[in-house]
Amino acid sequence: MRRVYMDHAAGMPIDPRVFEVMKLYSLKSYGNPSSSHSFGVSAKSVLSESRERVASLIGAEKPTEVIFTSGGTESNNLAIKGVAYRNKDKGNHIITTAIEHISIINICKHLQKQGFQVSRIPVDNQGLVDPKKLKDEITDKTILISVMYANGEIGTTQPIREIGKIAHESQINFHVDAVAAAGKVPINAEEENIDLLSISSNDMYGPKGMGALYIKKGTRVQPVVQGGGQERGLRSGTENIPGIVGMGKAAEIAQEEMEAEGKHLTKLRDTLIQGVLDTIGSSHLNGHPTNRLPNNANLRFSYIEGESLILGLDMVGVQVSSGSACTSKTLEPSHVLLAMGLAHEEAHGSLVFTMGKQNSEEDVEYVLEVLPGVVKRLREISPLTPKEMLR
Amino acid sequence: MRRVYMDHAAGMPIDPRVFEVMKLYSLKSYGNPSSSHSFGVSAKSVLSESRERVASLIGAEKPTEVIFTSGGTESNNLAIKGVAYRNKDKGNHIITTAIEHISIINICKHLQKQGFQVSRIPVDNQGLVDPKKLKDEITDKTILISVMYANGEIGTTQPIREIGKIAHESQINFHVDAVAAAGKVPINAEEENIDLLSISSNDMYGPKGMGALYIKKGTRVQPVVQGGGQERGLRSGTENIPGIVGMGKAAEIAQEEMEAEGKHLTKLRDTLIQGVLDTIGSSHLNGHPTNRLPNNANLRFSYIEGESLILGLDMVGVQVSSGSACTSKTLEPSHVLLAMGLAHEEAHGSLVFTMGKQNSEEDVEYVLEVLPGVVKRLREISPLTPKEMLR
Amino acid sequence: MYTERVMDHFMNPRNMGEIPDADGVGTVGNPVCGDLMTVYIKVKDNRLKDVKFKTFGCGAAIATSSMITELAKGKTLEEGLKITRVDVADNLGGLPPVKMHCSNLAADALHSAIEDFKKKELKK
């Protein structure tokens, strides 16, 4: 049976070139950058090389603006809680959106229990935030605006540059969760007026358990993890050198190959979307048709439920998702789809295809070959399917 | 030139057997345990296998008592802040010791700023905590006792079982920082009355950027990192499956080989210590002679300074440390040695040898061959060296 | 996540479909929650002569629906009412905990169909 993995938002392979450099620093060059001897010196030097590579990918002015963390979630924690606690003398109001990743949602809920106020900007039916609405929420107590670069589930990318301008004019810290976007679309933190930017390594074919937070020079942030003072005191703990080197290499490759890969993926994505809409009745695209990640297709099939679709496809070798992997265990439909105005049953019937660089046109063809049958079978089982459709 | 790495407390190679299993989960089996499809299912199953292996190494009753983190520092943060914040309705007093790792020190300082009270138990001149002194500090506001299992710098191991009994009798949460001890000496969290136990993966030849916190069933802990609710809500963020599998494998190997390796290392350690004390005048052993980690020799050389010793040894191929790698950048002498009553200049003149399983008797011989010359040369340069000694 | 038996019933559901002239029909769940099941029964001599289902929902919802039809078929009404959620899960070799509560509605749907039949009988 053919295997077609299209759940890259949930987990990605490490690029073999990345794994190769990690090998050296795992088995042979295992020094601690804080050590004074030659092993330490060489660890320190690859640490700063990797920092430069990540800085370059996201358009940071200085490599020291990049702080390595253990992943996207930790970066978001450091950004949101770090700014909130450190600037609470200035205000207690945070503006974010209705479609953020569960980590941002839960961090904000945690802060609300401690007296912070959180405004959540709604999105339109394609998942877009309206910068004007966001601007209207700003008060003299607002200390942070947090908007994701792209949503990994519906694929919609936001008008970050415009929002950055608004934040900049009001002198409010602007955080961008770019976990789903970094390495896939060009980002320039400096030009887009971003003060803090979260990224994750595995989302660009780097090792898991690694992330980074860009913190623009001058931004006041309090650490979330106290300890030995590594990463300029903002993230303590012995540096994960193999992970950092891997993330650096992944950033370098992403920067070099982004354009070509973006074209490749966009083509696959659009073939898949068009093919599904053409061949399967009562199917719909969720999210914005063009302002979307090159690798994301979020499709909705009326009358049937997402998890059974996932299982059905898995049985024929196709791996996809029904939304954020993190939230899938709660059985709740996606808060993102609901925020876009979808009914609960519509949200339940959505499938997320996230493609990767190993996917080919043949993969898309295969999906288009097997998907109609899986949908048809489940529609036959469903009591909601209109009789006419089954004939 | 021969290369003799004896700074394993700062950084260790990954065991090649560990690296091999990580390879599979990095390149081929890269699913997310939260995904419903077959890739997710297999990730979920190795996640729980690894949890069992770690639980077995530290004598946890149930695998679910093990929470994976990004390292020792994060485990310590989750343990100390997690217990403090979650139990502040019960009290605000924490008891710890004068020789804890810098992460515990800085976490406690952070809590002190927020109104927590911290008592730091002194140690004797061999680095031992007196359980009676600890007991005397307990008040009805005490919510946490935190004592390290072993100190990675001076090697001294503590009477954990006895302290556990005291904590248990007073129904106070007992946290043990076992980062330097796990995998080297047998630990049984259940029997030793430990409620929380921090361990780190690299300190037992597992991948860097991985750690775990044992949280005994029923212990109330608040998360430090909010997000998607992984690790029973206590540590959010996509699970680092290659790291977790690697740590599980490392725990398995450590458990199997601990006894043999302990014997091997103890022999090397004692040969090194005896050899140095016999051949180099005005040299001394820091820490306890027998209650000490099998791989640790902390030696003091009067009249000269540690960093120049490190450099001098590095030039002849030997890598060692002058104390905790984390603190070495501050140029402060080790707080641990000072707590044992050493004078500043004595603390400055100490060297830490931490051996690993790749070290051989020949390595020790080589160190004993080159060390006297390096010490002699630096003593010649030093204005503190008594004239008689140079003849 | 799912046992082989669950996957088997999901892939090859038994007794799937409607019974146009059913003697009792029971529907539980709600598409809003992601699970909706309808069980149709045909009764003869106090026995469940035929049992069929239609289900909108996750893999567990489909598999438990299929399983309940197998378990119920040929049983007396009283026996049918005694089939529990736990019986259904056990016969499938177990269900993930999160699914035990949310998607294991098939027994309820069967009970509801039997009650429906009884109500109709009373009215006759």
Add this chain to the structure above:
Amino acid sequence: MYTERVMDHFMNPRNMGEIPDADGVGTVGNPVCGDLMTVYIKVKDNRLKDVKFKTFGCGAAIATSSMITELAKGKTLEEGLKITRVDVADNLGGLPPVKMHCSNLAADALHSAIEDFKKKELKK
């Protein structure tokens, strides 16, 4: 961490030793802080005819001590007083920031030795 020049001066310190009949001696630092340097000078015709050192301290402390003796030797006293910490660091190809402040005491020790010489001269 250190430049090659630093390592060279650390491994092969120039002018290491005491001058038993020194014309001036300057000591800075404190073993408690981990760094102690003594610079000895021999003066003739207002020039630093000989400069030697002894140092307890880290690699940077030893290298900067060695460098100062090279820089100072043959200079006039006035020129010697003008040699700064930055000159020492520059001639070593730079020092890690943390070492710039703590272990770069050699210039101070030289200045102190020259002042010592001047004081003694006045007393004569």
